[in-house]
Amino acid sequence: MNTNGNETIEHKDNAEAAASPEAYAGSMAAGEVAPPVAKLTKQDFVSGQEVRWCPGCGDYSILNNVQKVMPELGIPREKIVFVSGIGCSSRFPYYMNTYGFHTIHGRAPALATGIKASNPDLSVWVITGDGDALSIGGNHFMHVIRRNLDINYILFNNRIYGLTKGQYSPTSEVGKRTKSSPSGAIDYPLNPLSVAIASEATFVARSVDIDVKHLGQTISAAAHHKGVSFVEVYQNCNIFNDGAFESFTERAVRSDKMIYLEHGQPLVFGKERNKGIKMNGARPEVVELNSETGLTADDLLVHNIHEPDPSVAFMLARMQQPDFPQPVGIFRQIARATYEDLLVAQIEEAVAKQGHGRIEKLINSGDVWTVG
Amino acid sequence: MSTVTETPEERREIIVEELEAVTIRFAGDSGDGMQLTGSQFTNTSAIIGNDISTLPDFPAEIRAPAGSLPGVSGFQLNFSSHDIRTPGDVPNVLVAMNPAALKVNLPDLEEGGTIIINTDEFNAGNLEKAAYTSNPLEDGSLGAYRVHRLPITTLNVNALKQEVKLSRKEMDRCKNFFALGVLYWLYDRPLAPTREWIKAKFAKNEEVARANEIALQTGYNFADTAEVFTTHYTVKKADLPPGKYRRITGNEATAMGFIAAAQLAGRTLFYGSYPITPASDILHELSRRKNFGVKTFQAEDEIAAVCAAIGACFTGNIGLTGTSGPGVALKQEAVGLAVMTELPLILINVQRGGPSTGLPTKTEQADLFQAVWGRNGECPVIVIAPSTPSDCFSMAIEAVRLAFKYMTPVFYLSDGYLANGAEPWRIPDVNALPEIKINFVTDPTNFLPYARDERTLARPFAVPGTPGLEHRIGGIEKQNLTGNVSYDPENHEMMVKLRQEKVDRVAQDIPDIEVYGDETGKVLVLGWGSTYGAITSAVENLRREGHAVSGAHLRYLNPFPKNLGEVLKGFERVIVPEMNLGQLSTMIRAKFLVDAVPFSKVKGRPFQIREIVRKVEEYL
Numbered sequence: 001m002n003t004n005g006n007e008t009i010e011h012k013d014n015a016e017a018a019a020s021p022e023a024y025a026g027s028m029a030a031g032e033v034a035p036p037v038a039k040l041t042k043q044d045f046v047s048g049q050e051v052r053w054c055p056g057c058g059d060y061s062i063l064n065n066v067q068k069v070m071p072e073l074g075i076p077r078e079k080i081v082f083v084s085g086i087g088c089s090s091r092f093p094y095y096m097n098t099y100g101f102h103t104i105h106g107r108a109p110a111l112a113t114g115i116k117a118s119n120p121d122l123s124v125w126v127i128t129g130d131g132d133a134l135s136i137g138g139n140h141f142m143h144v145i146r147r148n149l150d151i152n153y154i155l156f157n158n159r160i161y162g163l164t165k166g167q168y169s170p171t172s173e174v175g176k177r178t179k180s181s182p183s184g185a186i187d188y189p190l191n192p193l194s195v196a197i198a199s200e201a202t203f204v205a206r207s208v209d210i211d212v213k214h215l216g217q218t219i220s221a222a223a224h225h226k227g228v229s230f231v232e233v234y235q236n237c238n239i240f241n242d243g244a245f246e247s248f249t250e251r252a253v254r255s256d257k258m259i260y261l262e263h264g265q266p267l268v269f270g271k272e273r274n275k276g277i278k279m280n281g282a283r284p285e286v287v288e289l290n291s292e293t294g295l296t297a298d299d300l301l302v303h304n305i306h307e308p309d310p311s312v313a314f315m316l317a318r319m320q321q322p323d324f325p326q327p328v329g330i331f332r333q334i335a336r337a338t339y340e341d342l343l344v345a346q347i348e349e350a351v352a353k354q355g356h357g358r359i360e361k362l363i364n365s366g367d368v369w370t371v372g
Numbered sequence: 373m374s375t376v377t378e379t380p381e382e383r384r385e386i387i388v389e390e391l392e393a394v395t396i397r398f399a400g401d402s403g404d405g406m407q408l409t410g411s412q413f414t415n416t417s418a419i420i421g422n423d424i425s426t427l428p429d430f431p432a433e434i435r436a437p438a439g440s441l442p443g444v445s446g447f448q449l450n451f452s453s454h455d456i457r458t459p460g461d462v463p464n465v466l467v468a469m470n471p472a473a474l475k476v477n478l479p480d481l482e483e484g485g486t487i488i489i490n491t492d493e494f495n496a497g498n499l500e501k502a503a504y505t506s507n508p509l510e511d512g513s514l515g516a517y518r519v520h521r522l523p524i525t526t527l528n529v530n531a532l533k534q535e536v537k538l539s540r541k542e543m544d545r546c547k548n549f550f551a552l553g554v555l556y557w558l559y560d561r562p563l564a565p566t567r568e569w570i571k572a573k574f575a576k577n578e579e580v581a582r583a584n585e586i587a588l589q590t591g592y593n594f595a596d597t598a599e600v601f602t603t604h605y606t607v608k609k610a611d612l613p614p615g616k617y618r619r620i621t622g623n624e625a626t627a628m629g630f631i632a633a634a635q636l637a638g639r640t641l642f643y644g645s646y647p648i649t650p651a652s653d654i655l656h657e658l659s660r661r662k663n664f665g666v667k668t669f670q671a672e673d674e675i676a677a678v679c680a681a682i683g684a685c686f687t688g689n690i691g692l693t694g695t696s697g698p699g700v701a702l703k704q705e706a707v708g709l710a711v712m713t714e715l716p717l718i719l720i721n722v723q724r725g726g727p728s729t730g731l732p733t734k735t736e737q738a739d740l741f742q743a744v745w746g747r748n749g750e751c752p753v754i755v756i757a758p759s760t761p762s763d764c765f766s767m768a769i770e771a772v773r774l775a776f777k778y779m780t781p782v783f784y785l786s787d788g789y790l791a792n793g794a795e796p797w798r799i800p801d802v803n804a805l806p807e808i809k810i811n812f813v814t815d816p817t818n819f820l821p822y823a824r825d826e827r828t829l830a831r832p833f834a835v836p837g838t839p840g841l842e843h844r845i846g847g848i849e850k851q852n853l854t855g856n857v858s859y860d861p862e863n864h865e866m867m868v869k870l871r872q873e874k875v876d877r878v879a880q881d882i883p884d885i886e887v888y889g890d891e892t893g894k895v896l897v898l899g900w901g902s903t904y905g906a907i908t909s910a911v912e913n914l915r916r917e918g919h920a921v922s923g924a925h926l927r928y929l930n931p932f933p934k935n936l937g938e939v940l941k942g943f944e945r946v947i948v949p950e951m952n953l954g955q956l957s958t959m960i961r962a963k964f965l966v967d968a969v970p971f972s973k974v975k976g977r978p979f980q981i982r983e984i985v986r987k988v989e990e991y992l
Contacts, residue, residue, distance in 0.1 A: 099836040364799055
């Protein structure tokens with residue numbers, strides 16, 4: 001009857017494994033149960049449940065992309081679990097033909113922790129929103145990230161509470177007028193990437209619902225990272241916060257108002273690829289690359305996602321419109337042992353030292369005496 | 373030290389008196405090591421065959437100011453040559469290491485009881501801290517007691533200063549062992565078990581080990597030779613059923629019970645917990661049992677702890693969370709999720725004084741309502757409660773059995789008194805432990821996640837990793853059979869009733885409540901949880917005097933054993949002693965329309981036998 005819960009002790013991954021697709025696939029193959037995986041298609045990941053998001057919601061694009069990425073991972077469906085909290089985005093697991101758990105508000109990371117720690121063989125995905133992750137679940141957000149379980153964490157940020165019909169959220173801008181803030185919100189918003197980086201995230205990325213190709217690549221990269229992968233997706237709520245990101249995500253302005261971070265490449269942007277980010281002392285500045293300034297791509301900051309020091313990643317995460325192009329892409333990706341690997345290693349070490357625990361020995365330990 | 377251990381040539385005449393049972397309370401500053409001293413005396417007494425029962429009583433502060441009244445730490449121990457079930461109503465002996473300890477504990481001492489006082493600490497400063505206006509050693513206020521005045525601090529230092537290279541402060545830390553040595557002589561106990569313990573405990577610090585051993589031996593020798601005591605006492609072996617025994621506290625038994633259950637079920641034990649008094653020892657115990665494959669998760673908060681445990685349940689493992697009352701309040705929403713998703717979550721509540729932060733280190737039973745009814749919606753769970761430290765082991769196994777069999781959460785209600793109290797435990801035969809079967813489904817043919825077992829109404833358990841059984845669960849109302857989201861009014865009412873029915877059916881699967889004494893009579897004393905010892909002893913005493921009093925103890929609070937209603941009918945009166953304002957009695961009245969009389973005690977302390985006897989006598 002053992003359906004794999006206990007083999008996890010045998011499951012052993014190289015904690016230092018580079019965050020590459022090859023390394024990930026290798027780690028999956030190390031599990032004891034490795035049936036030949038039939039080539040799956042996107043359709044295999046569609047649950048058949050009627051999708052109940054509002055027409056035009058950005059969630060559709062994210063769902064579509066996740067379903068598209070799934071077959072590429074080579075993980076059998078039964079080993080995939082989607083976990084969510086409460087909110088529009090948290091309906092997500094119902095639409096995936098995998099195992100799924102729609103939990104309670106803010107707590108998906110904690111559920112996911114128990115799932116991954118008790119069975120490291122599973123591919124665990126947390127789907128959450130800005131209210132779920134940063135308000136009611138703020139504490140779990142920070143802790144699930146610092147523990148570095150090998151899970152994927154996608155935050156749909158629409159800067160509004162949708163399911164409760166339009167109150168401001170912890171990522172809403174100051175002054176935001178909503179039903180619960182008719183005079184304008186007076187809370188300063190959180191930047192999810194800043195919080196993730198400050199919480200010791202080993203993979204931090206951002207993408208946009210309507211930038212389909214980039215979104216797919218980002219989700220794929222997140223899936224391949226060994227460790228916690230945090231992805232913020234700018235997601236349009238066309239009912240309660242329509243156009244929240246359009247000033248920079250619209251196709252016509254995207255190249256000038258957004259910057260696509262690429263590992264090993266200088267930070268260049270602009271339709272003409274003639275603008276970039278250059279360090280001026282400890283601060284970034286936007287510069288023009290032309291003969292007038294005498295600056296070329298060689299003068300720009302070169303993006304290094306593997307930099308152990310999180311300072312530059314943090315700095316990039318703080319760049320925002322209108323002073324800077326809005327950055328998307330992978331901000332940071334470093335290798336660090338995962339929580340579940342360390343947990344399993346401690347168990348293996350204890351077994352090696354003390355042998356497999358036996359109840360008889362346990363209850364007969366301490367000062368034992370005999371009567372009669 | 374060989375010179376000290378020699379038996380003096382001319383022994384003074386010492387009277388040896390045999391006693392049936394003795395209750396000692398060790399009291400001192402929280403830095404004085406009273407818990408340790410008490411535990412050692414307990415261990416030794418258990419090893420030589422006495423029955424024992426203990427009540428540690430310590431302040432919530434780790435180190436309140438030295439010598440102050442709030443800083444007093446106590447350890448009460450009852451050891452006996454017959455079967456005992458409580459740590460004793462009133463101490464016969466009080467060991468007071470300072471004025472504050474005397475002040476706090478003297479009111480509990482029996483009339484004419486014995487006091488052993490460390491006179492060195494009765495200086496002006498300490499007397500003032502204890503709010504004494506005059507020195508009780510001099511003002512005659514202790515005239516009604518047998519007082520033994522020992523300058524323990526001085527005697528201890530004098531014994532050590534030539535022998536060990538330790539600072540004065542370090543030497544003073546050994547004085548509890550000096551006191552222990554005195555008590556060992558007084559009650560005729562061997563030193564060997566404590567010597568062994570010291571050697572093991574301080575293996576890395578030989579000098580400290582040696583100092584403690586010398587202190588222990590010197591205390592013993594002092595009592596033997598100095599003309600302070602004219603009598604010493606023996607308490608013979610108790611007539612316990614044959615078998616192998618060990619001393620056990622409720623928290624130890626709880627931890628071991630769940631480890632055993634996990635092995636019996638062949639699944640991993642996952643324990644999600646956030647540190648909280650008095651439940652933390654379970655986390656400590658489980659986290660050092662990694663070679664049993666136990667996974668402990670110290671969560672960021674109570675909610676994360678329970679949610680992670682639910683996650684572990686979802687993967688088919690034993691998802692356990694443990695806490696005390698305030699933590700339960702935080703976890704309840706998640707418990708509702710486990711009820712809705714029909715997962716076998718187990719929640720340990722080591723109850724303490726409430727509400728709010730309340731009395732963290734004291735015992736209480738005021739979370740019964742919280743367990744039975746404390747969630748939003750109609751949200752039934754199984755509620756069970758161990759009745760003694762030993763029973764914690766069996767009930768932990770029972771919790772796992774019921775949770776998996778019925779696919780529904782189980783609350784396990786311990787309390788501070790059970791958790792920290794110790795008694796001898798007859799070590800069970802591993803082969804006699806019950807089997808725990810978990811029926812995972814693996815066949816995708818006609819799989820429905822919310823189909824039901826005819827008898828238990830449990831839904832099939834399909835865990836992630838099982839091909840072809842991919843499905844989604846969640847906190848939104850489920851359609852029966854398919855588990856799909858459903859807002860249908862008829863379905864909702866049916867599901868509410870199904871979840872209730874599932875818990876109700878547990879009554880068919882648990883033992884009937886047993887009556888201690890006659891099946892009918894004037895008074896039935898009904899209890900639950902840690903009041904077992906006091907209630908049973910009280911009933912025993914009353915019956916010995918010829919009264920028509922019986923006792924019954926509930927280990928299952930939801931559902932109740934199926935014969936409970938019948939049992940209650942056999943008596944003119946039902947009295948329910950509880951460490952709350954009458955929660956069980958309210959449930960009994962509501963369910964059985966029986967005029968149950970609540971007997972409340974909410975002082976952070978367990979019932980005394982005589983308190984219950986007196987209460988029952990009112991109705992005879």
